[in-house]
Amino acid sequence: MNTPTPAHVDGNAAAGVLREVFAVDLTAAVGQCDNCGCAVVLAEARLYTRAPGMVGRCPGCQAILFRVVRGPDRTWLDLRGLRCIEVSLPDS
Amino acid sequence: MARAAVLGRLTWRVGEVRALREETPTARTLILHVPGWPGHQAGQHVDVRLTAPDGYTAVRSYSLANSLANAPDAERVELTVQRVPDGEVSPYLTRILAVGDPLEIRGPVGGWFVWRPDRPEPVQLVAGGSGVVPLMAMIRTHRAASSRAPMRLLYSVRDPEAALYREELADLAASEDGPEVTCVYTRAAPPGRSRAPGRIDADLLAAATWPPEAGPSCYVCGPTGFVERAADLLVAAGHEPARIRTERFGPSGGSR
Structure with missing residues (x-):
């Protein structure tokens, strides 16, 4: 690598593991960061995947928004950093 | 098309490799037939899962490359995979995977990075x-x-x-x-x-x-x-x- 590259991707890459648990696509939802209060489309969260699970961080303040760990037959979901999640439901 | 209405539980499906297209010396397109594919929109991606004989699995995300708008085959899925040096999954997909092989995928997923053809703006x-x-x-x-x-x-x-x-x-x-x-x-x-x-x-x-x-x-x-x-x-x-x-x-x- 010639230039230092951040080790993160973004929340888009968590779409599959979240859709296993939720009936809607959570990456298109807007979360409110519990630390700085900003509104974040979860697809735009900074996602760190070099870990036993995935860690989503606020692109504004870097606080942890969510953590997801997928085990062989279960998922652990920690939504500690999301004060609120707004999901668009246009057809209902 | 995959509107975000009522979605079933997301599960792994087994597709079959129907063709392979070399795009560059380090990238190729996998053309899959996936029975029961629910359709996808431009910009969505899938997860691909490889399982080793000892049960170890590796999952990676790949963007869907093909359009299903007015497509004759609604169960066709194309993924273009760039080989990553020292990668765990892409060397297999770009070098070893052959026509006729099964491949586990789930999706489509991701509703944010999506473009719909009914949008009029540039x-x-x-x-x-x-x-x-x-x-x-x-x-x-x-x-x-x-x-x-x-x-x-x-x-x-x-x-x-x-x-x-x-x-x-x-x-x-x-x-x-x-x-x-x-x-x-x-x-x-x-x-x-x-x-x-x-x-x-x-x-x-x-x-x-x-x-x-x-x-x-x-x-x-x-x-x-x-x-x-x-x-x-x-x-x-x-x-x-x-x-x-x-x-x-x-x-x-x-x-x-």
């Missing part, structure tokens, strides 16, 4: 390296749905050899209502190019992309560093951050 696509894959799905959907939305692609790639979909992009760009395509090179440009190889900058953006006054929707996909830079340049040029959608796949040479 579209600005900005791709770095293999980040062109989901944008190619948008270009193909634009064509297949006969969209009149004016579309431009700015494609930054290492050198001409590394460019994906070169001939198809040239053909589309030459066609009526086709996208305007600008290719720029970071390491080596083809002979006769006035612009020296280098990263994208504000001058290039001003010359080759929609101005903010045109009100385009912007889609930026590529390695994380490229996306951050391109998105910052678009915002600095006056584009509204809310009109810029991004997808990052990590260090250059990343998985999608």
Whole structure:
């Protein structure tokens, strides 16, 4: 690598593991960061995947928004950093 | 089409490799038949799972490259995979996987980085390296749905050899209502190019992309560093951050 590259991707890459648990696509939802209060489309969260699970961080303040760990037959979901999640439901 | 209405539980499906297309020396397109495929939209991706004989699994995300708009085969899935040196999954997919092999996928997933052909506003696509894959799905959907939305692609790639979909992009760009395509090179440009190889900058953006006054929707996909830079340049040029959608796949040479 010639230039230092951040080790993160973004929340888009968590779409599959979240859709296993939720009936809607959570990456298109807007979360409110519990630390700085900003509104974040979860697809735009900074996602760190070099870990036993995935860690989503606020692109504004870097606080942890969510953590997801997928085990062989279960998922652990920690939504500690999301004060609120707004999901668009246009057809209902 | 996969509207976000009532979705069943997301499960793994087994597709069959129907054909393989070498795109560059280090990238190839997997053409899969996936029975029961629910359809997908341009920009969505799938997860691919490989399982070793000892049960160890590796999951990676890959963007869908094909358009299902007016497509004769609704169970066709195309993924273009760039080989990552020392990768765990992409060397298998680009070297060993053969026609007739099964492949486990789940999806489509991701409802944010999506373009729908009923959108009338201009579209600005900005791709770095293999980040062109989901944008190619948008270009193909634009064509297949006969969209009149004016579309431009700015494609930054290492050198001409590394460019994906070169001939198809040239053909589309030459066609009526086709996208305007600008290719720029970071390491080596083809002979006769006035612009020296280098990263994208504000001058290039001003010359080759929609101005903010045109009100385009912007889609930026590529390695994380490229996306951050391109998105910052678009915002600095006056584009509204809310009109810029991004997808990052990590260090250059990343998985999608």
